Amino acid sequence: MLVRGRIGFDYDYEHEHEHDLGTPVIQTTKLNKNFDGKHAVIDLDLSIAAGECFCFLGPNGAGKTTTIKMLTGLLQPTSGTAVIAGFDIQSEPTRAKARIGYIPDRPYLYEKLSGRDYFTFIGDLFGIDRAKQKRLLDHYFELFRLTPAIDQFIENYSHGMRQKLVFATALMHEPSVLVVDEPMVGLDPQSVRTIKKLLRAEADSGRTIFLSTHTLSVAEELADRIGVIHKGKLLFLGTIDELRHNLAREGNLEELFLLLTEEDESNPEGLW
Numbered sequence: 001m002l003v004r005g006r007i008g009f010d011y012d013y014e015h016e017h018e019h020d021l022g023t024p025v026i027q028t029t030k031l032n033k034n035f036d037g038k039h040a041v042i043d044l045d046l047s048i049a050a051g052e053c054f055c056f057l058g059p060n061g062a063g064k065t066t067t068i069k070m071l072t073g074l075l076q077p078t079s080g081t082a083v084i085a086g087f088d089i090q091s092e093p094t095r096a097k098a099r100i101g102y103i104p105d106r107p108y109l110y111e112k113l114s115g116r117d118y119f120t121f122i123g124d125l126f127g128i129d130r131a132k133q134k135r136l137l138d139h140y141f142e143l144f145r146l147t148p149a150i151d152q153f154i155e156n157y158s159h160g161m162r163q164k165l166v167f168a169t170a171l172m173h174e175p176s177v178l179v180v181d182e183p184m185v186g187l188d189p190q191s192v193r194t195i196k197k198l199l200r201a202e203a204d205s206g207r208t209i210f211l212s213t214h215t216l217s218v219a220e221e222l223a224d225r226i227g228v229i230h231k232g233k234l235l236f237l238g239t240i241d242e243l244r245h246n247l248a249r250e251g252n253l254e255e256l257f258l259l260l261t262e263e264d265e266s267n268p269e270g271l272w
Contacts, residue, residue, distance in 0.1 A: 024083075025050045025176055025208040026071065031080035033066050042232040045078070048210065048225075050176070053203040055219035058213045058229040059261055064212045065105070065194045067229070068181050071210065072102050085176040098126075101170035105182035107162055111155035115146055115165055119156060119172070126173040133172070140168035144194065159186035167195065171202070178202060179210045184218060196222060220253040230261050 026048040033041040039061040048054045051078035058064050061196050069075035073089045073096065082089045112119060115232035116137065124134040140148045149157065157165065163186060170178065180199070183190050201223055203209045213219055219226060220240060228236040228243075236243055243256050251259075 004047060023050055023051075024048060025085050026054075026210060027081075027083040028067075028071070029083075031067070031070060031082055032078045033063075033070060033075060034078045039232045041070070041077075041229075044229075044234055046227065046234075046237070048098070048208055050208055051203055051206045052224045053199060053209040053211065053222050055223035055226045056210065056217060056229065057214075057216070057226055057257060062229045062231060063232040065181060068179055068212060069260055071149040072179055073097055096171070101173070101175035101178045103163070103170050103178070103180045103183060104167050106186065107166040109154045109157075109162055109165065112152045114153055115141070115157070118149045118165065118170055122143065122169040123172055128173060136168075136172045140171070143198075144168060144191070156221060160191055162190060163187060164195075167198070175207070177208045178209060181212045183211065184213065184215050192218075216252075216254045216257055226253075228257065228260055234259045235260055 010253060024047045026043050026046060026058065028046045030040070031041060031044040031046075044063075044067060056064055066075065070077050071084065071089065075092050077091065084096040085099040087178065089096045089101070110121070113121065119137050119140075120133060121129075123130075123136070128136075137150075141150055144160060144167065146164060146168075154162065154165070163183065167183075178199075183195055185201075187195065196218065199209055199211065203222075203224070209222075211219070223240065225237070225239055226243070227234055236246065238246075240253055240256070241262070243253075244250060247256060247259055249256065249259060
């Protein structure tokens with residue numbers, strides 16, 4: 001069926017919802033990752049619902065990307081569990097990964113393929129029939145203004161064009177969960193606006209968004225809830241208004257984030 005999103009375009013959302021709004025689609029329990037005895041992620045407990053845009057924030061080296069790699073099955077946890085759309089990413093990796101769309105901060109693409117051929121290659125991997133692929137190709141390439149470069153080799157694409165191509169292919173199998181690591185790097189202002197509207201529309205349609213970003217203004221604009229991680233520990237989980245209440249401080253997210261992480265430096269046991 002076609003759904004009119006807040007972004008102002010029609011997009012295909014035929015995927016049957018496996019979860020009602022409010023049911024956890026991402027669930028981690030005591031998730032830990034150690035590297036050579038160093039704790040990268042410590043006892044991470046998260047519960048993220050269908051239709052939620054969740055922003056995962058933290059300084060460099062806080063454990064954000066390590067968490068994302070465990071959620072997507074690219075890293076095996078030292079201990080604990082991560083469940084995606086009802087499937088444990090370790091014990092049922094194929095079923096869990098089929099429900100994930102992943103946009104890494106540094107996407108790897110086959111540079112000797114054209115944009116069209118790469119899109120078709122990914123569509124074939126997911127078993128999407130060619131007629132539907134064609135509809136999705138036309139839609140996403142038009143949305144991201146990639147149509148003029150559709151038959152150019154990816155090696156000639158800018159970083160921003162590659163990022164938008166990865167967005168298109170990550171969404172084509174209509175995943176339950178979209179995991180996005182630093183989506184705005186290398187994008188021009190118009191593309192940033194398109195991505196923000198797209199992410200909000202996808203969440204509004206019932207898809208769970210897990211977004212990691214250093215661009216705190218983007219998080220403040222999009223997030224239903226945020227999680228702040230520092231030195232592998234989750235310092236805060238909730239809405240931005242709840243963060244203001246907990247810190248007894250007004251201000252934008254950047255100011256609150258800096259206050260929270262700076263206080264943690266002098267309070268190693270954590271605030272909460």
